[in-house]
Amino acid sequence: MSYQGVWTIAEARKGQIKTVSYELLTRGCKLADKLKVKLASVLIGNKISPADAQELIRRGADRVYLVNHPELEDFIVENYSNVLEDLINTHQPEIIIAAATTAGRSLMPYVAVRVNAGLTADCTVLDIEEDTGNLLQTRPAIGGNILATIKTPEHRPQMATVRPKSTRPAPVDHQRTGEIVEIEINEELLDGRVTKIDFRANTGEDVNIQDADVVVAGGKGLKRKENFMLLRELAEHLDGVVGASRDAVDRDWISYPHQVGLSGKTVTPKLYIAVGVSGAIQHLAGMKTADTIIAINQDPDADIFKVADFGIVGDLFEVVALLNERLVKGVEADAI
Amino acid sequence: MHIIIPIKQVPETSNVKMDEETGTMRRDGVESIINPLDLYAIESGITLKEKYGGKVTVISMGPASAEKALREAVAMGCDHGILISGKEFAGSDTWATSKVLAAAIEKIGDFDLILAGERATDGDTGQVGPGIASFLDLPLSTYTSKLIEVQVDSITVERLIEEGYEVLKLPRPALLTVVKEISFPRLPTLRGKKRAKSLDLPVWSAAQLDLPVAQLGLKGSPTRVVKIDRPRVTRGGTIVKTGDQDSIVAAVEQLVEFLRVKELV
Numbered sequence: 082m083s084y085q086g087v088w089t090i091a092e093a094r095k096g097q098i099k100t101v102s103y104e105l106l107t108r109g110c111k112l113a114d115k116l117k118v119k120l121a122s123v124l125i126g127n128k129i130s131p132a133d134a135q136e137l138i139r140r141g142a143d144r145v146y147l148v149n150h151p152e153l154e155d156f157i158v159e160n161y162s163n164v165l166e167d168l169i170n171t172h173q174p175e176i177i178i179a180a181a182t183t184a185g186r187s188l189m190p191y192v193a194v195r196v197n198a199g200l201t202a203d204c205t206v207l208d209i210e211e212d213t214g215n216l217l218q219t220r221p222a223i224g225g226n227i228l229a230t231i232k233t234p235e236h237r238p239q240m241a242t243v244r245p246k247s248t249r250p251a252p253v254d255h256q257r258t259g260e261i262v263e264i265e266i267n268e269e270l271l272d273g274r275v276t277k278i279d280f281r282a283n284t285g286e287d288v289n290i291q292d293a294d295v296v297v298a299g300g301k302g303l304k305r306k307e308n309f310m311l312l313r314e315l316a317e318h319l320d321g322v323v324g325a326s327r328d329a330v331d332r333d334w335i336s337y338p339h340q341v342g343l344s345g346k347t348v349t350p351k352l353y354i355a356v357g358v359s360g361a362i363q364h365l366a367g368m369k370t371a372d373t374i375i376a377i378n379q380d381p382d383a384d385i386f387k388v389a390d391f392g393i394v395g396d397l398f399e400v401v402a403l404l405n406e407r408l409v410k411g412v413e414a415d416a417i
Numbered sequence: 418m419h420i421i422i423p424i425k426q427v428p429e430t431s432n433v434k435m436d437e438e439t440g441t442m443r444r445d446g447v448e449s450i451i452n453p454l455d456l457y458a459i460e461s462g463i464t465l466k467e468k469y470g471g472k473v474t475v476i477s478m479g480p481a482s483a484e485k486a487l488r489e490a491v492a493m494g495c496d497h498g499i500l501i502s503g504k505e506f507a508g509s510d511t512w513a514t515s516k517v518l519a520a521a522i523e524k525i526g527d528f529d530l531i532l533a534g535e536r537a538t539d540g541d542t543g544q545v546g547p548g549i550a551s552f553l554d555l556p557l558s559t560y561t562s563k564l565i566e567v568q569v570d571s572i573t574v575e576r577l578i579e580e581g582y583e584v585l586k587l588p589r590p591a592l593l594t595v596v597k598e599i600s601f602p603r604l605p606t607l608r609g610k611k612r613a614k615s616l617d618l619p620v621w622s623a624a625q626l627d628l629p630v631a632q633l634g635l636k637g638s639p640t641r642v643v644k645i646d647r648p649r650v651t652r653g654g655t656i657v658k659t660g661d662q663d664s665i666v667a668a669v670e671q672l673v674e675f676l677r678v679k680e681l682v
Contacts, residue, residue, distance in 0.1 A: 158559070182579060183560050191548075191550065193512060199638075200639075224539075229644070230643050233641070274587070275587050277583055278584050279583065279584035281582045295681075319681075337596070338577060344596075345597070352676075374652065375676075381658065386654075389654045391654050393672060394656060394657065395664075396659075400668065404669050404673070407673055
């Protein structure tokens, strides 16, 4: 049997399919169409109903491999890897894409080793090479300073993780039909060595900045921990979250999960507002794929202005305070 | 307890500026350093050794010059270093790199824990740590932010995921990739530096690892880089300079208008 078909690895949490799964379908549809092959999604979890899995079909999958088991409730890499490896060996897809999330970036390298596959991390562009049908995987590297295009000429499957939010979720089409294949797993695939014994959910300000459409980030220019209040207020007006540069995190002004950049998180929001952030290479690596970038900084020579779509050079405290005031007043009313 | 830490030497980029003309990174005169994220693994390893006794071995695959990174790690407090080097390893992708490091770890043998940085700042893949775990069939915790408890035959850790922190209990030996939150790296000591300078540092090639050359380097790598683009990162946006109060008011007004047109407010 030869390798054929495109797979996406859907993600679910507590039985709910995550949006990033639909972004993968946008990517997957394009690849499957070009190759003229079927698109399948793999959905692993516990108590996910076939009715819920239909959503993947409505958004582009031709088939869903649905794997439910109580021990697959939580993402434990060894278990998920064994299940996925088994599915790959049985069905032999030519392309597998997963999200570059903490789960995807753990699962995919673990599986790629097992199935002898090439794997490319955190891709922002995926395409099919005209003559060969090879997957062309483009990803930023060296702090986003180069864009490398990578292919896997001989090994199958070809595997890639895709940067979350780098594309839109596939739209719902109620007319679409497809097949849900419920997989009864062999219990021997459950590794059982690692156990999850606790979970502490994000509370209050500790939101996942990678999920947000708007990130308001502060840097050294904020001068004091208390001044992050200004940004919290701005983020609230814009329905966004607060991010930070490494400088701000190292000074203990805000906790590490808020850090954007090479040693923190990579975000691709619709709007990124950098306040008092100088724009070190490491920071830019984590945010320069944002749709729109606004920079507010005292230093006209700050590198952040080079990546900005709109920038204000000036006293950030005055600018942000005024902006907050202005947003409270309401934008629409004024525009009439 | 014996802890093995695979590290990578990377170009130092913290002081690098962007080139005005090309909008790309200026790399001339860039020094080589230990991957900054590996420092958190090194610090965690040394801390564990200080608490529970044992030794820390650092290993690195790279050119002969990567010896410097290993000596720096020894200067911080690691006990041994092994360099895996040879032209047969050139062009390795993450799959091939994981295979070689796994083989080296197997050859060292008798370990309790492998600690690795979550990813390297140059390649930025984060795939080698999990890859090594997979080759050695080791339980894995990625994005590890805290070591909670070390027991005789297990280790309990906290890991940072999108929705919060989860606590995993893994049997030993295990492989942990760590994030910045886990530790605050120490500086090398004078004594450490002296020791590092004179320490005998073995160099292993494919022959020592019993690996067939056909499975190494570019030949052993499933992936191929086919194109490198240097994107301009500069956006050439509107930059408004302000001074007095009126100019700030005007600039904020202009910003709000910009956001409104883009339907962001």
